[in-house]
Amino acid sequence: MFYDLNVPYNPEDAELPRTIGNLVELGYRTIALTVTLTGKIPPDHVCPIPSNPFPQYPEVRFLTRCLLVCEDTSQIHQRPTLTTSYDILSIRPLNDKVLQQIVGATEYDLISVDISQRLSFLVKHKAAGTAFRRGLKWELCYNPTAENAESRRYIIQNSQQIIRALRDAKRGGIIITSGATKSVAVRAPHEAINFGVVLGLKPEIARLAIEKECKEVVRMAEARRRSWRGAVEAIDTIGFAESILKKEREENNKRKAEEEAADDSRKKVRKTNGQQLDEQPSKRQQKKANKNPKQRS
């Protein structure tokens, strides 16, 4: 199963249904629609994406993702307002200070650096490694490869920088996404994998980057959203208790039925055994009777 965790969402975009159609046709089964937010977010912010945006694809799982563009460290701590309305939280640091804050303290799922432009900071091993240890993934977005020569150059340069900072991403930590704004900018999963290899990833890592790493991001995001600090999760206790009781009752009934059945069969066995017991001595006697004459002779 392949993931594409970055499709920019714009309700007025007429190309979006076509883009989604292409992605589904090419074999993606989990697609995250991204909303880009900048600066301070009002507390009554609601996710503009409807709960089931494309009901014509029942086999595809649609997620909502927000991309918070952060220029200042004061804008980082807005997670509580976003957690309730988005499935995946990603952040785009615009300077080194914000990056240091993100990898050290806050809880986001993805770091999405705009790799099609010149970065104002260097991605160093220390920052990348800290992010990796906290389960944060770096996003490589291949879409703008299809734009102009300059952005193509920066994509190669910046993605190699990130890969190098993660020490060839030997243990993962990178996901590959499309970020397609046009319907023709999407590519099949294996194309994305091959492009990752051309950028400098190992083939198996590149495959993970579009499959397992994305799965991990979704799982982590889910855990963060539904539980307290990713450790304790509230469950529907009454429903849970009822389900347990129901299970027990069913099991009891089953056991009783089995016991009864076993009793019946035991009785039958006893009966048959009794008959056999009756017969056996007679056989012995017969044998004895047969043997005895030999002994006598």
Add this chain to the structure above:
Amino acid sequence: MVRYKARYLLFEVLYPEGPPNGTGSYHTPSPNSTNEKIIAKAIRDSIALNFGDWGLGTSSYMNVKFFKAQISKGIVRCARDHFRTVWAALTLLRELNGKPVIIRVVRCSGTILKAKKAQMKRIQKEAGASKAAMAPALKEVERGLVDNLEDGELEQDD
């Protein structure tokens, strides 16, 4: 002298802006004028654009074995050491005959026979054939009876 090691990439051209909606719209036939030469030129241009002279030089042994416009599928042969360059060039290709396209590599194989078989399988699958029905056609490919897959079966399906 060591044998020349090659990779055969089976690719298909998808037209995302083909006939709007409806199943199978992506698998429209290419224009009849699309032949091996045009495809090869498009790939070379893409390599030159994305990988420069070095890329063009290292993957110079690339040639398009055949391309069937009717089914928009073809096989390209390239050096084993540089097949990823050619593949990436196919990925980064955006236009063919002035139409936006998505090129998808379906199979990467070491022998042309396997690539051909994969192609035949795909054609039959698209036509909705079962596994048992595929077998004779695959055998024909194996025996070399179907050259460049110009067979009547596809036309029957259409």
